[in-house]
Amino acid sequence: MNRLVNKEFRRIFALQKQTKIAMATNRTFTMIKPDATDAGHTGKIIDRIIDAGFSIKAMKWTKLSLADAQAFYEVHAERPFYGELTEYMSSAPIVAAILEKDNAVADFRTLIGATNPAEAAPGTIRAEFAESIAANAVHGSDSDENAAIEGAFYFSAREMS
Numbered sequence: 600m601n602r603l604v605n606k607e608f609r610r611i612f613a614l615q616k617q618t619k620i621a622m623a624t625n626r627t628f629t630m631i632k633p634d635a636t637d638a639g640h641t642g643k644i645i646d647r648i649i650d651a652g653f654s655i656k657a658m659k660w661t662k663l664s665l666a667d668a669q670a671f672y673e674v675h676a677e678r679p680f681y682g683e684l685t686e687y688m689s690s691a692p693i694v695a696a697i698l699e700k701d702n703a704v705a706d707f708r709t710l711i712g713a714t715n716p717a718e719a720a721p722g723t724i725r726a727e728f729a730e731s732i733a734a735n736a737v738h739g740s741d742s743d744e745n746a747a748i749e750g751a752f753y754f755s756a757r758e759m760s
């Protein structure tokens with residue numbers, strides 16, 4: 600009997616693990632950045648995201664303190680633009696969101712375009728709305744792992760649908 604129960608637990612555990620991996624690859628994290636919220640582009644950018652087939656699993660309008668921005672971008676702490684980036688990211692409201700779609704991380708990076716809007720492909724969100732390489736309208740996670748970490752920075756499990 601005990602062996603059967605153990606076997607069942609192992610089966611459920613393996614299934615949960617698979618489900619977690621499947622969920623991770625289907626989700627990404629985004630922020631609409633201060634230049635875009637300030638310019639009144641929030642609604643248009645959300646429309647573009649939904650039109651591209653992403654569904655919104657969590658979303659909030661908020662403002663980062665300088666310390667919040669420094670913590671969020673800690674991976675970039677050694678890069679020369681860290682000071683400018685964290686000041687800019689805490690200068691006005693942002694909209695944080697968790698998005699779901701097949702191949703979410705890569706497809707969202709394609710939708711937003713290159714970091715530098717001068718190099719972003721025509722039709723991408725950054726080509727259309729970004730002001731500069733720093734004030735580039737939107738953030739998009741670069742991996743499934745970072746999507747999960749960044750989403751958890753803003754949202755508790757209870758806030759994610």
Ligand code: UDP
Pocket residue numbers: 675680683684713714732733734735737738739741
């Ligand atoms: N950034 C900047 N100057 C640079 C490169 C990046 O100000 O030379 C800012 C920009 O806002 C960018 C963010 O730092 O979105 C994070 O940089 P990353 O290289 O991760 O670009 P992303 O993944 O956002 O395209």
Ligand code: MG
Pocket residue numbers: 739740741
């Ligand atoms: Mg990045």
